[in-house]
Structure formats: structure tokens, C-alpha cells
Amino acid sequence: MSKLKLLLITTSIALMVSGCSSNESTSGNKENQEQESKSEKESVKVTDKKVKAPKDQGDYEVWFEGEADRKGKQITVKGQTNLIPNTNLLVTMDSVEDTLIGGSDRVQVSEEGTFETDLQIPKSSEGLIEVKIEFDPHSDNQPIKDHYGENGEKLKGPFVRLQEESDMKQNITLLTLEIPQDESNASAKIKKPEWDKPEDFGSPTVRLDEPDIQQDDRYLYIEGKSNLLEGTRLKGSLDIPNYIVSGLSDVAVVNPDGSYKLIIEKTSSINKLKDVKEYEVVLSVSPVDNQWKSNLEVYGVNGEKFMGDYVVDQNGVKEIEKRLSISE
Known part of the structure; x- marks a missing residue:
């Protein structure tokens, strides 16, 4: 074999090897780029899912x-x-x-x-x-x-x-x-609560509408409307003939529209009162019952500005009182 022919064969083999190596490198880089791109896309998706x-x-x-x-x-x-x-x-x-x-x-x-x-x-x-x-x-x-x-x-x-x-x-x-x-x-x-503030809201002439009273085996649920200022403390307590009781009461902080809700244990839930079937719930507002100072400016420190059908005098202090008859 001549030297020239041997040189041509050697050169061809070298070029083939170089080409294969180049193709494999290019293919490897492409696969790496696709994997990196895919990884980046997946990362973005995870981040998006967290936005709630x-x-x-x-x-x-x-x-x-x-x-x-x-x-x-x-x-x-x-x-x-x-x-x-x-x-x-x-x-x-x-x-x-x-x-x-x-x-x-x-x-x-x-x-x-x-x-x-x-x-x-x-x-x-x-x-x-x-x-x-x-x-x-x-x-x-x-x-x-x-x-x-x-x-x-x-x-x-x-x-x-x-x-x-x-x-x-x-x-x-x-x-x-x-x-x-x-x-x-x-x-x-x-x-979501819904408030319906009355036109006479905050008037010192206090209005207490007839409340809705529901009961189950254990409690009285008293929901009512008034024109009392928000934050006024309104107490509900039981007045039972021939009994002196404590604890059967609740205090409501009046809502932004003068409404309130009281939940009071029934007499039947107390063993010694289980036979009592008729009594009264007394709704009351006293100026000495931890009322807000801003509300007392409207009603008076001693309730002296209170007016209306429910004003009572308690040892020189005017209070609001309404009585409701209950039958179990």
C-alpha cells in the first residue's frame, strides 16, 4: 500500500471519530438544557400553586x-x-x-x-x-x-x-x-352580621321592643331590639316568686344597632327549682354597671337623663327596667 493511500485512510477515520464525539456532545448538551428548562418550569408551577x-x-x-x-x-x-x-x-x-x-x-x-x-x-x-x-x-x-x-x-x-x-x-x-x-x-x-340601626339610636328616651323568646330543655334565648347605644351593658335575670337566686342571669353588650342576645339557664335546670313553671325575666340597664364613660355622658352618671316608660328609681339612681312573663 502506498504512503499516500495510507494517509487518506487514517485521516478519514479521524474525521469520523471527531464527528461522532461532536454529535454525542451536542446531544448531551441538548438533553441537559431540556432537563434544566423542565426543572425551572416545574419550580414555577409549585410557586404558583401556593398563592392562595x-x-x-x-x-x-x-x-x-x-x-x-x-x-x-x-x-x-x-x-x-x-x-x-x-x-x-x-x-x-x-x-x-x-x-x-x-x-x-x-x-x-x-x-x-x-x-x-x-x-x-x-x-x-x-x-x-x-x-x-x-x-x-x-x-x-x-x-x-x-x-x-x-x-x-x-x-x-x-x-x-x-x-x-x-x-x-x-x-x-x-x-x-x-x-x-x-x-x-x-x-x-x-x-356575616347584618345591623339595622334605628333612627332614634342613642336617644336618652330608651325604647325596648318586645323580644323574641325561644326555649329548649335547658335555656331561654332572648333576642331583642332597642335604641340603646352600642356597648351598653344590658342584664337579664330571673325573678322567681318566693325564691332568692343568683347565677340565673346573663349580660349582653349591646350591638352596633341596639340589638342584643341573652342566654339564661331555665329554672328546670336547677334541682330545687325544677317545679317552678312561672316567673319573670327582668331586663335592666344600670349606670353603675361598668358602663362606658361616653355612654354615661348621654344617659347621666346616675341615669338622670334616662327617659321613657322603663325608667325606675333605685335609691336615687335611675335605671331602665322591663319585665317579661315566662311560662315553661
Whole structure:
């Protein structure tokens, strides 16, 4: 074989090897790029799926959704709100029949606007449980105060309630859920309240409309309307002939439209009163019963500005009193 022919064969083999190597390298790079691209796309998808925050998160018109579920002696409270993340919610529970020690938790709103906590009912506790969810900007962290106002003055909507402490009015959000214990399991959903403020709202001539009274085996449920100022403490207590009793009462903080709800144990739930079938529920407002200072400016420190059909004199102090006859 000539030297020239040998050289041509060697060169051809070298070119073939180089070409294969180049193709394999190009193919490998392409596969790596496709894998990297695919990995980036998958990463983006995961991030998108995590975006669940309400579109109106941070708006001053505040809303809540959710429920409280009781299984045995545990109540699970969970829901969603458009309050900004890291807002603190105080979740408390109380019994209609006795005072619960503890039974509260403070939970932060998540990035998605959700919140959840568990409350443990004491083994000795029976009867209806009231769960309250409260947001108080004044006691929260500075970024929360900056957003909603030092005293919550920017808060709006039906969940917003007035609160007065140390002669200072504040806006808070507040909602209450009722959870019975006489059922194996029970739940209550958060509902948007609807207020209907009357034209004579806040007048010192107090009006107490005839309330709606419902009863079951254990309680009286008294829901009424009035023109009393928001935050007024209205007491409901039982007046039973020939008996002196204590504890069969409830105190309502009047709603933004003058409405109220009282839940009082029936006489039949007390052994020594189980045979009592007729008595009275006394609705009363006293200026000495821890009333707000701003409300006393309207009604008088001693109730001297109270007017209307329900004014009574109690040792020189004017109070509001209305009596309702009950038959079990």
C-alpha cells in the first residue's frame, strides 16, 4: 500500500471519530438544557400553586369565613380572613353555665389569610360554649397598628365593633359562635352580621321592643331590639316568686344597632327549682354597671337623663327596667 493511500485512510477515520464525539456532545448538551428548562418550569408551577391569599388582603373592610367544630371536649376553630399576615387573633371560649379558667389562644393570620387553633373544654364543664374571635389593633405589633390605625380607626365593615378602655374608644373586630355540648358532635359557621340601626339610636328616651323568646330543655334565648347605644351593658335575670337566686342571669353588650342576645339557664335546670313553671325575666340597664364613660355622658352618671316608660328609681339612681312573663 502506498504512503499516500495510507494517509487518506487514517485521516478519514479521524474525521469520523471527531464527528461522532461532536454529535454525542451536542446531544448531551441538548438533553441537559431540556432537563434544566423542565426543572425551572416545574419550580414555577409549585410557586404558583401556593398563592392562595385573598385578592382584597389588607383592605380596611374586614371579613371572616370559617367555622368552629367540636368533637368530644375539643373545639377546632379555623377559617380565613383578609386581615394582613401576622395579625394576631385572640380566640377565647366561655361557658353559659360556669366560668372557664384558661380556654384561650392567640393565633397569627398566615400568608394565605388562614388561621386555626384548638381549644380544650374542661372535663367538668357542661352546657353551651361561646367561642369569640377578636382582633384588637391597639394591642398588636407596630406594623399592624400602622396599617389599621393605632386604635383601629381605619377598620370598616359589619365585623367591626366599638370598645372603650380608659376613656378611649377603639375599633376591634369581634364575632361569637355558639357550640352546644349536649350533642355528640357540633359545629357553627361564621356568618356575616347584618345591623339595622334605628333612627332614634342613642336617644336618652330608651325604647325596648318586645323580644323574641325561644326555649329548649335547658335555656331561654332572648333576642331583642332597642335604641340603646352600642356597648351598653344590658342584664337579664330571673325573678322567681318566693325564691332568692343568683347565677340565673346573663349580660349582653349591646350591638352596633341596639340589638342584643341573652342566654339564661331555665329554672328546670336547677334541682330545687325544677317545679317552678312561672316567673319573670327582668331586663335592666344600670349606670353603675361598668358602663362606658361616653355612654354615661348621654344617659347621666346616675341615669338622670334616662327617659321613657322603663325608667325606675333605685335609691336615687335611675335605671331602665322591663319585665317579661315566662311560662315553661
